[in-house]
Amino acid sequence: MPRRPLAERRLTLRDIALGCGVSPATVSLVLRRSPLVHARTRARVEAEIARRGYVYNRAAANLRRRTSSSVALVVNDLSNPFFAEFAAGVDEALGAHGCVTLLGSTGESSERERAVIASLLEHAPAGIILSPAEGSDGASLARLVGAHTPLLVFNRALGGGAWDMLVLDNRSGARAATEHLLALGHRRIAFFGGHRDSSSCRERREGHLEALAGAGVAAEPSWLVETAPTRLEAAREVGALFVRDPAPTAAVCYNDAVALGLMLGLAARGRRPGRDFAVVGFDDIPEAAVSLPPLTTVATDPRARGRQAAERVLARAADPRVAPARTVAPVRLVVRESCGAHAAAERAR
Amino acid sequence: MPRRPLAERRLTLRDIALGCGVSPATVSLVLRRSPLVHARTRARVEAEIARRGYVYNRAAANLRRRTSSSVALVVNDLSNPFFAEFAAGVDEALGAHGCVTLLGSTGESSERERAVIASLLEHAPAGIILSPAEGSDGASLARLVGAHTPLLVFNRALGGGAWDMLVLDNRSGARAATEHLLALGHRRIAFFGGHRDSSSCRERREGHLEALAGAGVAAEPSWLVETAPTRLEAAREVGALFVRDPAPTAAVCYNDAVALGLMLGLAARGRRPGRDFAVVGFDDIPEAAVSLPPLTTVATDPRARGRQAAERVLARAADPRVAPARTVAPVRLVVRESCGAHAAAERAR
DNA sequence: CGATTCCTTTGGAACGATCCAAACCTGACG
DNA sequence: CGTCAGGTTTGGATCGTTCCAAAGGAATCG
Numbered sequence: 232m233p234r235r236p237l238a239e240r241r242l243t244l245r246d247i248a249l250g251c252g253v254s255p256a257t258v259s260l261v262l263r264r265s266p267l268v269h270a271r272t273r274a275r276v277e278a279e280i281a282r283r284g285y286v287y288n289r290a291a292a293n294l295r296r297r298t299s300s301s302v303a304l305v306v307n308d309l310s311n312p313f314f315a316e317f318a319a320g321v322d323e324a325l326g327a328h329g330c331v332t333l334l335g336s337t338g339e340s341s342e343r344e345r346a347v348i349a350s351l352l353e354h355a356p357a358g359i360i361l362s363p364a365e366g367s368d369g370a371s372l373a374r375l376v377g378a379h380t381p382l383l384v385f386n387r388a389l390g391g392g393a394w395d396m397l398v399l400d401n402r403s404g405a406r407a408a409t410e411h412l413l414a415l416g417h418r419r420i421a422f423f424g425g426h427r428d429s430s431s432c433r434e435r436r437e438g439h440l441e442a443l444a445g446a447g448v449a450a451e452p453s454w455l456v457e458t459a460p461t462r463l464e465a466a467r468e469v470g471a472l473f474v475r476d477p478a479p480t481a482a483v484c485y486n487d488a489v490a491l492g493l494m495l496g497l498a499a500r501g502r503r504p505g506r507d508f509a510v511v512g513f514d515d516i517p518e519a520a521v522s523l524p525p526l527t528t529v530a531t532d533p534r535a536r537g538r539q540a541a542e543r544v545l546a547r548a549a550d551p552r553v554a555p556a557r558t559v560a561p562v563r564l565v566v567r568e569s570c571g572a573h574a575a576a577e578r579a580r
Numbered sequence: 581m582p583r584r585p586l587a588e589r590r591l592t593l594r595d596i597a598l599g600c601g602v603s604p605a606t607v608s609l610v611l612r613r614s615p616l617v618h619a620r621t622r623a624r625v626e627a628e629i630a631r632r633g634y635v636y637n638r639a640a641a642n643l644r645r646r647t648s649s650s651v652a653l654v655v656n657d658l659s660n661p662f663f664a665e666f667a668a669g670v671d672e673a674l675g676a677h678g679c680v681t682l683l684g685s686t687g688e689s690s691e692r693e694r695a696v697i698a699s700l701l702e703h704a705p706a707g708i709i710l711s712p713a714e715g716s717d718g719a720s721l722a723r724l725v726g727a728h729t730p731l732l733v734f735n736r737a738l739g740g741g742a743w744d745m746l747v748l749d750n751r752s753g754a755r756a757a758t759e760h761l762l763a764l765g766h767r768r769i770a771f772f773g774g775h776r777d778s779s780s781c782r783e784r785r786e787g788h789l790e791a792l793a794g795a796g797v798a799a800e801p802s803w804l805v806e807t808a809p810t811r812l813e814a815a816r817e818v819g820a821l822f823v824r825d826p827a828p829t830a831a832v833c834y835n836d837a838v839a840l841g842l843m844l845g846l847a848a849r850g851r852r853p854g855r856d857f858a859v860v861g862f863d864d865i866p867e868a869a870v871s872l873p874p875l876t877t878v879a880t881d882p883r884a885r886g887r888q889a890a891e892r893v894l895a896r897a898a899d900p901r902v903a904p905a906r907t908v909a910p911v912r913l914v915v916r917e918s919c920g921a922h923a924a925a926e927r928a929r
Numbered sequence: 930c931g932a933t934t935c936c937t938t939t940g941g942a943a944c945g946a947t948c949c950a951a952a953c954c955t956g957a958c959g
Numbered sequence: 960c961g962t963c964a965g966g967t968t969t970g971g972a973t974c975g976t977t978c979c980a981a982a983g984g985a986a987t988c989g
Contacts, residue, residue, distance in 0.1 A: 259946060291643050
């Protein structure tokens with residue numbers, strides 16, 4: 232834990248005060264744009280500040296005022312574009328409020344997650360936005376974070392404490408995807424990818440099964456294929472869809488990475504996605520729009536989720552009386568070509 | 581600029597001291613693992629700390645010690661996987677040193693960049709790692725940051741101040757890519773994508789031209805095609821390669837995004853990348869390995885660059901006497917299938 | 930027994946900004 | 960000329976931790 236000596240003594244508010252013959256208190260008022268100070272004084276002080284290149288010391292101010300101007304963002308995997316976008320959204324919204332983002336990444340390890348949160352808490356953030364690693368324990372997190380710091384949990388359900396939650400409407404999204412495929416005439420529809428024990432995967436599967444049940448179509452258990460949620464793993468598992476006859480003619484995928492992997496695997500087997508087999512993804516990552524064929528998917532707009540998370544945590548920090556709530560963010564089916572809808576429409580014409 | 585009242589008074593070191601009948605100074609020593617305190621006392625204090633759930637206030641400590649335990653990371657585009665990986669590497673290395681990452685994203689706007697840096701400086705970071713937005717002005721940045729805070733500039737050349745630089749060996753990378761294509765027998769090789777005014781693009785072009793010159797091959801100016809560095813824009817501009825006869829048979833691309841766009845555009849024109857036309861990218865983003873065909877590219881390992889940047893800035897913060905240096909990080913050609921090398925090898929067999 | 934160690938512990942003044950109450954102006958007014 | 964109200968300015972204590980010099984306590988030694 233390095234403590235690095237600052238090169239020289241930093242200029243302080245007192246130096247500015249001395250420099251233009253007023254008291255520190257007055258300089259402080261100028262810095263905080265108080266209407267109390269006379270315009271003439273303010274101009275003099277501001278000139279001195281600019282001339283000497285004074286930099287405000289927010290840590291000292293926060294200490295005295297017992298406030299905080301930062302929010303911690305703890306994310307499980309920054310290299311996943313979904314979370315990177317989310318982080319960008321969080322930072323954008325926090326920045327707009329003059330708040331700074333304390334970043335911590337956990338690499339999907341709940342042990343590192345605890346360490347990272349403990350370290351960030353020492354900086355007294357106004358709140359914590361957490362996208363939990365797999366296998367995080369809610370109760371012990373609650374103990375770690377304590378009651379003073381508002382916590383917002385994103386993306387994964389996590390019980391054990393009274394905190395804000397922001398999750399995607401996984402169930403409706405998957406239901407819409409499956410219903411879309413049903414409407415296109417498919418009856419043998421697989422659910423491809425994801426881990427059963429992830430809450431988002433479970434919810435998406437439920438939505439899928441709901442849609443099937445709604446249409447009176449029986450679900451075929453062997454068409455629920457589990458894979459790690461990555462393109463590579465998904466591509467490897469494509470064979471599992473075609474071991475039995477009849478095989479499915481379409482698949483709803485756990486996420487876009489898996490869907491892209493599935494399309495790769497289909498191509499390797501000589502099947503053309505969007506023509507011989509319909510594929511729908513989930514997330515709408517940037518690549519979905521430019522894949523070959525463009526991927527029909529369920530858009531979750533992670534950047535907007537990030538902004539939303541930031542706003543909520545700031546609101547709760549400003550007024551701790553507001554009760555924690557669970558927000559379900561809407562998602563939206565984006566029809567492109569991998570589901571064959573456009574081709575079907577053309578044939579009909 | 582919101583200042584949020586903390587819910588209740590936080591537990592302080594003084595509370596712990598009172599709680600177990602020692603002085604605050606002793607508790608402070610315990611917290612900092614000083615060997616001065618007696619084992620018995622330490623145990624007593626530590627028990628009390630655990631029992632009451634005391635959280636260290638690093639801001640107060642930093643204030644008194646005139647040190648900092650954070651580093652600012654200012655990045656132009658988090659949603660770009662290259663920078664997201666870089667950020668993950670920075671955070672990883674800083675975390676290992678007990679340092680926390682202050683994140684700021686600029687969205688490629690040099691105006692926001694100034695605002696973000698000014699805001700982060702108020703938190704007195706031990707250093708700043710900056711991946712500058714296009715069009716940043718070095719001299720004015722130098723003035724903004726001041727002499728006290730070490731600055732490390734990543735990825736883009738930026739003159740006007742005495743700071744550390746960490747850049748990729750763009751020139752050698754591009755030269756290696758072009759030489760590889762030359763070795764495969766290509767003579768009509770384009771350089772595709774990127775903006776002329778970006779320093780990294782300029783360097784890559786230079787490396788490309790160097791390789792051509794080294795092989796005695798004349799460069800054809802119309803085969804230097806400019807595009808925005810995104811997949812979509814690249815796909816749109818593919819036509820520019822084929823307006824004249826003879827057309828190039830291979831292209832070195834500004835980066836992987838552009839290369840993937842080029843492959844898409846080729847496919848749309850009925851040309852098979854890796855067979856009818858050789859493509860080489862730059863960066864080795866995760867998708868490069870799983871594209872169709874897998875992309876031959878120049879690996880830059882952004883995560884390792886992030887770690888490297890963090891180490892350097894910490895080193896300079898620890899000892900400001902070390903002179904700023906310019907580090908050129910090596911890159912490495914990764915041969916996959918989009919350049920046709922494997923196919924060529926097979927035909928030869 | 931007092932002096933001399935060594936090992937632990939501790940008051941109290943910082944760090945840089947802010948809060949509060951009190952002081953200071955300047956003009957207006959009786 | 961004294962009083963008063965209004966707008967401005969300011970000492971000094973304070974936020975939670977650390978530094979420093981100095982004090983306390985036990986053990987050793989002459």
